[in-house]
Amino acid sequence: MTLHELTASSRRLAFVGLAKNTGKTEALAALLRELQAAGLRVGVTSVGRDGEQRDVIDPRIEKPRVTLSSGSLLATTDELLRASGIAHELLEDPGVRTPLGRVQIARLLGAGAIEVAGPSAAADVRAVSDAMLAHGAGQVLIDGAIDRRAASSPHVSDALVISTGAVLDRDIDEVVRHTRDAVELVRLPLDEAGGEQLALPPRFALTADGEQIANLLDAHPTAVRLLVAGALPERFLLSLLRPAARRGRELTLIVADPTRVFLASRGPEWFRGHGIHLRARERIGLRAIAVNPLAPRSHRFDSARLRGLLEAAIPAVPVLDVLHADYE
Amino acid sequence: MHEVDLAAVRPYADHLDDGLVQMSFTLPVPYSLAARRAALELAGAMGFAEPEVVHYEQLTEGYTYFVMYGRCTQTVDFAALQGEGFDIEYMSEDEIERFARERLGRGVVVVGASTGSDTHSVGIDAMLNLKGYHGHHGLEGYRCFQTYNLGSQVPNSVLLARAIEVGADAILVSQTVTQQNLHVHNLTELVEMVEAEGMRGRMILACGGPRVSNELAKELGYDAGFSKGTEPQHLATFLVRELAARVSAPS
Numbered sequence: 001m002t003l004h005e006l007t008a009s010s011r012r013l014a015f016v017g018l019a020k021n022t023g024k025t026e027a028l029a030a031l032l033r034e035l036q037a038a039g040l041r042v043g044v045t046s047v048g049r050d051g052e053q054r055d056v057i058d059p060r061i062e063k064p065r066v067t068l069s070s071g072s073l074l075a076t077t078d079e080l081l082r083a084s085g086i087a088h089e090l091l092e093d094p095g096v097r098t099p100l101g102r103v104q105i106a107r108l109l110g111a112g113a114i115e116v117a118g119p120s121a122a123a124d125v126r127a128v129s130d131a132m133l134a135h136g137a138g139q140v141l142i143d144g145a146i147d148r149r150a151a152s153s154p155h156v157s158d159a160l161v162i163s164t165g166a167v168l169d170r171d172i173d174e175v176v177r178h179t180r181d182a183v184e185l186v187r188l189p190l191d192e193a194g195g196e197q198l199a200l201p202p203r204f205a206l207t208a209d210g211e212q213i214a215n216l217l218d219a220h221p222t223a224v225r226l227l228v229a230g231a232l233p234e235r236f237l238l239s240l241l242r243p244a245a246r247r248g249r250e251l252t253l254i255v256a257d258p259t260r261v262f263l264a265s266r267g268p269e270w271f272r273g274h275g276i277h278l279r280a281r282e283r284i285g286l287r288a289i290a291v292n293p294l295a296p297r298s299h300r301f302d303s304a305r306l307r308g309l310l311e312a313a314i315p316a317v318p319v320l321d322v323l324h325a326d327y328e
Numbered sequence: 329m330h331e332v333d334l335a336a337v338r339p340y341a342d343h344l345d346d347g348l349v350q351m352s353f354t355l356p357v358p359y360s361l362a363a364r365r366a367a368l369e370l371a372g373a374m375g376f377a378e379p380e381v382v383h384y385e386q387l388t389e390g391y392t393y394f395v396m397y398g399r400c401t402q403t404v405d406f407a408a409l410q411g412e413g414f415d416i417e418y419m420s421e422d423e424i425e426r427f428a429r430e431r432l433g434r435g436v437v438v439v440g441a442s443t444g445s446d447t448h449s450v451g452i453d454a455m456l457n458l459k460g461y462h463g464h465h466g467l468e469g470y471r472c473f474q475t476y477n478l479g480s481q482v483p484n485s486v487l488l489a490r491a492i493e494v495g496a497d498a499i500l501v502s503q504t505v506t507q508q509n510l511h512v513h514n515l516t517e518l519v520e521m522v523e524a525e526g527m528r529g530r531m532i533l534a535c536g537g538p539r540v541s542n543e544l545a546k547e548l549g550y551d552a553g554f555s556k557g558t559e560p561q562h563l564a565t566f567l568v569r570e571l572a573a574r575v576s577a578p579s
Contacts, residue, residue, distance in 0.1 A: 020512065048547035083408075097573065099542035099552050120519075120549040121528045145547045148516050150523040206489035206525075231524035233485040260524040262485075262517060 001318055002328050003027065003161065004034035006287045007139075010159035012129045013287075014152040016144040018182050022163040023292030023322075025050050025064045028143050030322035031161075036069045040139065043073035043132030045118030047125060048145020049100065052115055065113040072108045073137045075118035075128040077101035084114040091135050096124045105131050116143070122150040129156070152186070152284055153259040159285040162186065164310075165292030166301050172309065175301075179289070180313045181267025186286050188261070188268065191225070191254045191279035198223035205236045214243040225252045232278075233262045241274055252277040258284055289319045336403035347400040349376065354393045359386035367394045377401050418565045421470065428472035431572040438467055438567065439491040440500035441478035443514050451502035451536050452477060455560050466560045473564070484518040488525060498532040498567050504539075512548070519549035532570050534563065 007013050013031075017024040028050070035042045044050075044066070051066035068074065073091070079101040081088055087109040096103040096119040103119055105128055119125050129140040142151045152160045164179040166172075198220050205228050208216070213236075217223075232255050244251050255261055257280050268278045289310060293303040303321045310319045321327060332344065341348030355370075357363045364381050371379035376398025383395040419427060428436060440452045454461035456477045458468045467473040476494060478487060491499050501518060503511050515535055522528050535545055536554035545553025552566050 047549065049543060052543070097551075097570070099545045099550065117546055120546065120551075122523050123529055145549065146512055146516050148520060148549055150520050150549075153523075203489045203492060203525075206485040206521075230526060231485065231488070231521040233483075233521070235483060235485055259520070262521060262524075 002034055003031040003288060003290075003320065003322065004038065006318060007031065007159060007161065010139070010157075010285065010287065011133060012126075012140045012142060012157040012159075014142045014144065014157035014160045015163065016147075016149050016152045016160060017163040018147060018179060019165075019167055020146045021167045021292070021296050022165040023290055024144055024163040025066065026292065027161055027163055027290035027320075027322050028141055029064050029066060030327075031141065032066070032068070035139065041071055041073070041137055042068075043075075043129070043135075043137030043140040044068065044116055044143070045075040045125060045128050045132070045140065046116040046143040046145065047118065047120050047148055047151050048143070050116040050143050051113060066116055067111070067113045068108055069111045070108055073105065073132040073135055073140075074108065074114070074116055075103055075105050075132065076114065076116045078104050080115045080117055081106055084112060086110045086112040086114060092131055094119070094124065094128050094131060096121075096128070103128065105135070107135065120145075122153060122156050125151050126156045149259045153257050154282040154284060155257070159287045160186065161288045161290055162286060163290045163292065166295040166299060166306070167292070170295075170299055172301050172306060175306070176309045176313050177267075179310060181263070181269070183286065183289065183314050183317065184268045185261055185263060185278075186258050186284050188255075188258045188278050188280040188283075190283060191252070191281055193225065193252060193279075195224035195252075196220070196222050197225040197227060197254075199227040199229070202229065205230070205232050208236060208239065210239045210243055213240055214246075217243055217247055217249060224250065225254055228253055228255050228260065231260055231262060234264050234266065237263075237271055237276060240276060244275060250275040250277070252279055254279045254281060256280065257282040286317055289314065289317050291319060291321050292323075293321065334407040335405050337406045338403045339400050347377075349398050349400050350382075350395065351398065352393070352395045354387055354391055356391055358390050359384070359392045363392040364394075367392075367396060371396055371398050374398070375401065418562050419568075421464070421561055421564075424561060424564045424568055425470060425472050427572070428568050432472070432568065432575065435474050436472055436498070436567060436571060437474045437476075437494055437496045438498045438500060439476045439478065439487065439494060439496040440502070441482035441487045442480040442502045443482055443484055443487060443518060452480075452500065455500060455502075455536065455554075455558070455563050460560050462559050464559045464561055467564055470564065472568070484514065484521055488518065488521050488527075491531065492525065492527060496531060497571055498534060500534050500536065500563070503535060503537045515548045515550070532567060532574075534566070536563075 015024045015028050077100045088106040092105040100117050132140050168175045168178050293301045293306050303324045307319045338347040368379050379398040387393040440456050456475045457466045460466040468475045533550045534552045535550045540553040540555045542553050
């Protein structure tokens with residue numbers, strides 16, 4: 001199946017990478033080609049910057065260009081629109097400033113390669129996406145940046161394509177493990193269990209240490225479901241392990257959606273094994289995993305092997321390499 | 329005297345358009361005539377016309393240091409680059425105080441730290457502390473700023489909690505960005521946590537470090553990036569102007 005077939009039902013589609021150079025923009029460019037071949041009108045924005053010629057951190061790495069057809073809609077800065085040399089019609093100024101200039105929503109009157117740098121903040125990304133849909137885009141593609149995930153929140157987008165690749169590790173098994181953990185987080189189950197629920201005080205999950213957590217657990221001896229209003233960092237989960245285990249408490253932590261959880265070294269499965277369950281109130285629709293078997297200026301895995309390992313470790317999500325001969 | 333052609337600019341040394349460049353580098357080869365020839369050949373391969381070794385010496389056993397001249401034959405179209413990005417005109421300290429008083433009418437709360445495992449606090453200290461940098465005192469010395477410098481190796485979650493607690497208008501983080509993903513991840517994680525706390529629309533996020541450009545800041549999700557050469561009043565100008573823009577046009 002092609003990306004287009006897998007994502008056609010999603011009006012706002014986010015592309016998120018697990019790290020820099022995992023091939024987000026290649027996946028987006030492949031989908032753009034498919035949409036253009038099907039004659040569909042698309043809208044494009046980026047939470048970072050897309051279509052630049054060289055990597056912003058390592059200038060030895062060349063980046064894929066973003067080529068749009070006439071009639072495409074996009075959100076990018078006024079300077080980048082001007083620099084593209086492509087004729088365009090300005091549709092709306094959403095009032096968003098970025099370090100690269102002021103964002104405009106425009107319709108291209110010609111085809112060509114262009115740098116896309118739309119709003120960074122999630123609420124602004126949603127606003128420009130909706131504006132492009134209102135101006136006639138059939139689907140809006142939202143490209144991520146580096147490893148930022150906020151655009152995949154259900155408050156911003158309807159579905160997600162994740163990018164992963166060799167750049168995560170020299171060891172192919174580590175790439176698979178890391179990807180499996182990240183996908184498990186994206187697909188957190190919905191909160192459906194019963195039991196006494198406790199809303200954590202504001203910012204408690206950001207700062208509480210083991211002692212404060214122990215006091216809270218003792219003050220609410222029968223609470224089994226802890227509601228986290230904002231961010232849930234791994235530091236908090238690690239600090240929770242000992243007080244929970246000492247009291248023989250199995251706990252479920254509930255967040256608004258998976259983008260609120262910040263794991264670094266361990267996945268949801270590991271915490272489950274230690275009696276800490278993660279749940280979300282809203283789901284993210286993961287449509288596909290795009291892989292880049294090449295780590296720029298480092299190493300390369302066999303694409304089919306990497307895809308095979310990922311498919312075996314992660315059930316029920318198509319795994320694609322859009323640059324491989326057997327794609328489509 | 330003739331005019332500079334802004335569409336085809338090249339380096340200036342003795343006279344306009346001579347293209348003369350001075351460069352220095354070290355080759356990992358023993359100090360010798362062959363080393364000198366290697367340097368000339370390398371400069372030629374770099375595209376320099378008439379390369380010349382003006383000085384070379386042994387750096388240490390097996391290494392030779394060169395100072396060279398060469399004529400650059402390339403030009404750059406400066407005219408096409410003008411107006412890219414945002415060139416802001418910086419205000420003086422007095423102008424910043426007056427701007428804050430007249431346009432904001434209240435103090436500006438700024439929380440700064442070096443995050444994650446980064447032990448370098450030089451950048452954040454230069455921007456925030458009274459002592460400042462380059463003869464310009466830091467934001468702490470302004471009447472219009474209330475600053476909190478949390479120091480180095482501060483976890484993102486702790487920085488964010490403190491920022492919310494004191495009602496910060498801006499968070500300033502300093503990070504030495506390398507080609508390793510870790511530092512970059514530290515910077516993106518803060519942005520994502522601010523989003524997760526629902527505070528992104530209410531805080532200005534700025535990052536600084538030796539390799540931080542506006543292009544990188546955009547990728548990372550920050551409102552501005554500051555690098556080498558930034559003085560406290562540059563940061564201060566950005567903060568009061570950006571805050572004023574947000575007050576007049578809430579998004």
